Amino acid sequence: MLSLGNAFDEAELDAWRDRAVRLAGEDVDKSGYAVELKIDGAAVSLTYDDGVFTIGATRGNGSIGEVVTENLRTVRDVPLRLIGNHPAGRIEIRGEVYMPFDAFEKMNEARVQAGEPVFANPRNSAAGSLRQLDPAVTARRPLRFFGYSVAAADPATFDFRTQWDLLEQLAAWGIPVAPHRARYKKMEDVHKWAHNIEHNVRGQLNFAIDGAVVKIDSLRLQDDLGVVGGRDPRWAIARKFAPDIAETKLLAIKVNVGRTGALNPYAELEPVEIGGVIVKLATLHNEDLIRAKDLRVGDIVQVKRAGEVIPQIIASVPEKSEPRGEPWRMPPNCPSCGTPVERDDEEVAIYCPNVACPGRRLEALVHFASRGAMDIRGLSYARIDQLIAAGLVNDAADIYSLTGEQLLSLEGYAGKGTEALLSAIETSKAQPLSRLLGALGIRHVGSIAAQLLARHFGTIDEIARASSAEIGSVRGVGPIIAEGVVRFFSDASAMQLVEKLRAAGVNLSEPHQVAAGGALAGKTVVITGTLPTLTRPKATEAVESAGGRVTSSVSKATSFVVAGAEAGSKLEKARSLGVEVIDEAELLSRIATGERD
Numbered sequence: 001m002l003s004l005g006n007a008f009d010e011a012e013l014d015a016w017r018d019r020a021v022r023l024a025g026e027d028v029d030k031s032g033y034a035v036e037l038k039i040d041g042a043a044v045s046l047t048y049d050d051g052v053f054t055i056g057a058t059r060g061n062g063s064i065g066e067v068v069t070e071n072l073r074t075v076r077d078v079p080l081r082l083i084g085n086h087p088a089g090r091i092e093i094r095g096e097v098y099m100p101f102d103a104f105e106k107m108n109e110a111r112v113q114a115g116e117p118v119f120a121n122p123r124n125s126a127a128g129s130l131r132q133l134d135p136a137v138t139a140r141r142p143l144r145f146f147g148y149s150v151a152a153a154d155p156a157t158f159d160f161r162t163q164w165d166l167l168e169q170l171a172a173w174g175i176p177v178a179p180h181r182a183r184y185k186k187m188e189d190v191h192k193w194a195h196n197i198e199h200n201v202r203g204q205l206n207f208a209i210d211g212a213v214v215k216i217d218s219l220r221l222q223d224d225l226g227v228v229g230g231r232d233p234r235w236a237i238a239r240k241f242a243p244d245i246a247e248t249k250l251l252a253i254k255v256n257v258g259r260t261g262a263l264n265p266y267a268e269l270e271p272v273e274i275g276g277v278i279v280k281l282a283t284l285h286n287e288d289l290i291r292a293k294d295l296r297v298g299d300i301v302q303v304k305r306a307g308e309v310i311p312q313i314i315a316s317v318p319e320k321s322e323p324r325g326e327p328w329r330m331p332p333n334c335p336s337c338g339t340p341v342e343r344d345d346e347e348v349a350i351y352c353p354n355v356a357c358p359g360r361r362l363e364a365l366v367h368f369a370s371r372g373a374m375d376i377r378g379l380s381y382a383r384i385d386q387l388i389a390a391g392l393v394n395d396a397a398d399i400y401s402l403t404g405e406q407l408l409s410l411e412g413y414a415g416k417g418t419e420a421l422l423s424a425i426e427t428s429k430a431q432p433l434s435r436l437l438g439a440l441g442i443r444h445v446g447s448i449a450a451q452l453l454a455r456h457f458g459t460i461d462e463i464a465r466a467s468s469a470e471i472g473s474v475r476g477v478g479p480i481i482a483e484g485v486v487r488f489f490s491d492a493s494a495m496q497l498v499e500k501l502r503a504a505g506v507n508l509s510e511p512h513q514v515a516a517g518g519a520l521a522g523k524t525v526v527i528t529g530t531l532p533t534l535t536r537p538k539a540t541e542a543v544e545s546a547g548g549r550v551t552s553s554v555s556k557a558t559s560f561v562v563a564g565a566e567a568g569s570k571l572e573k574a575r576s577l578g579v580e581v582i583d584e585a586e587l588l589s590r591i592a593t594g595e596r597d
């Protein structure tokens with residue numbers, strides 16, 4: 001595998017082009033340039049014999065890598081068989097294995113919960129994952145792949161003549177190719193493209209890049225220019241960008257309160273520019289992650305801005321941080337209301353148990369009115385914020401005493417919109433108890449648990465009266481949910497809220513279910529991939545409680561497949577068998593509405 005020279009600015013890129021023109025003895029602009037993102041992952045080589053994946057290896061020192069065929073087989077993006085019209089004989093496809101930012105963060109959070117050390121960055125964890133001795137471990141890591149070149153012993157094997165066509169050919173064989181690739185005739189257009197990638201695109205990507213690669217498009221010209229010392233091609237160069245990681249000082253660790261009372265620590269940073277944006281805040285997830293990364297106030301830390309997510313602290317730089325402060329601890333009292341905080345045994349979250357905590361009011365009310373909860377259309381985040389500021393709404397029940405006069409006195413309300421909002425509020429009073437339970441923001445009670453509880457107990461009074469053991473014995477409801485429910489209803493302010501809702505005429509009971517064994521009776525269901533809200537056991541419970549059966553493999557007897565993110569071979573199999581594929585939202589709506597098909 002080749003290694004590339006670097007160009008750190010436009011002048012260096014121009015100098016590279018001028019040298020290529022001298023060496024080639026012709027105007028390189030005639031061939032043009034193919035430009036690609038330079039993925040910051042682990043370089044690998046994939047060998048295909050007659051279109052079948054046979055050997056996978058890491059880059060190693062460039063000549064000799066490590067064979068990791070079985071591990072690469074578990075990477076979903078690596079096709080085990082090329083599709084379309086692929087050449088006979090042996091070809092070698094090169095590319096980069098990487099880990100997307102969102103999957104990397106999710107994996108680290110899971111590792112914290114499991115008491116395992118966190119990974120420092122996506123590139124190291126991609127490389128480490130590839131070198132696992134047990135392919136089953138690699139398979140659990142969220143690895144992806146982009147290809148960028150192909151070679152064969154006999155060049156006549158291929159019928160493309162340019163790098164651009166080579167990339168198109170890879171894509172046609174089923175090899176993922178990185179987005180944002182382009183080709184240009186003029187170097188000034190390459191400059192414009194690179195500028196846009198550096199300043200507009202890079203910050204939005206869900207994977208790390210460490211620059212762009214500019215190649216002379218014509219493969220004939222590439223051959224003519226050749227390779228220096230067996231490694232450095234004269235026909236390609238890496239256009240490096242300013243780093244999107246910066247070092248700055250961690251000034252303070254502060255805490256805000258989420259809608260179920262969870263306390264979320266965040267970092268205040270000495271303002272620093274990263275990729276053209278001034279960064280002052282970074283997310284810290286939870287106390288365990290802060291401890292796993294050993295972040296202390298006063299440390300010099302590495303901050304990365306990636307995608308549209310809030311900037312992240314990657315690590316502290318201990319050698320620049322002496323003398324170090326004390327390890328950080330979550331404050332013993334809620335920063336918003338002063339109530340002593342509590343820690344979930346089952347979770348890493350620390351939370352404020354005060355149901356009436358003002359710190360969680362805005363988020364809680366937004367959740368209450370949201371589509372999956374009481375579904376009050378028109379009651380947006382901004383409007384709720386405005387109603388709280390005007391002193392009109394303090395808790396969810398206050399929404400039901402709003403009048404037209406009050407609303408019209410606020411900025412941004414007019415006759416028609418106000419009527420529509422009041423009517424949406426009125427309509428929401430009739431929502432079933434299951435919606436209300438989910439809307440109240442009881443810890444651990446999501447929409448599925450809310451349905452199970454509402455169906456079992458029928459009224460909110462029965463639930464409030466029930467013991468932890470009674471609640472925990474409901475099928476699909478475990479002791480953690482039971483504990484959350486009992487705690488909620490043992491709080492006097494929660495019971496006051498229930499009484500206010502009752503007085504406002506809000507429905508507090510669940511309509512009787514049509515019997516006949518549940519909405520999914522007789523259905524065989526396969527669940528694959530990561531669903532947006534339900535864990536695998538929860539999704540299984542939900543299907544079973546609606547009378548369906550969950551199996552692990554897809555066959556013609558499967559009624560439908562529920563597919564989430566990173567769904568792999570089961571999804572492919574379902575498609576090839578023509579089995580219906582639905583998402584989580586559709587599953588929940590089938591369970592909730594009792595639809596038969």
Ligand SMILES: [Zn+2]
Nearest residue numbers: 334337352357
């Ligand atoms: Zn509080």
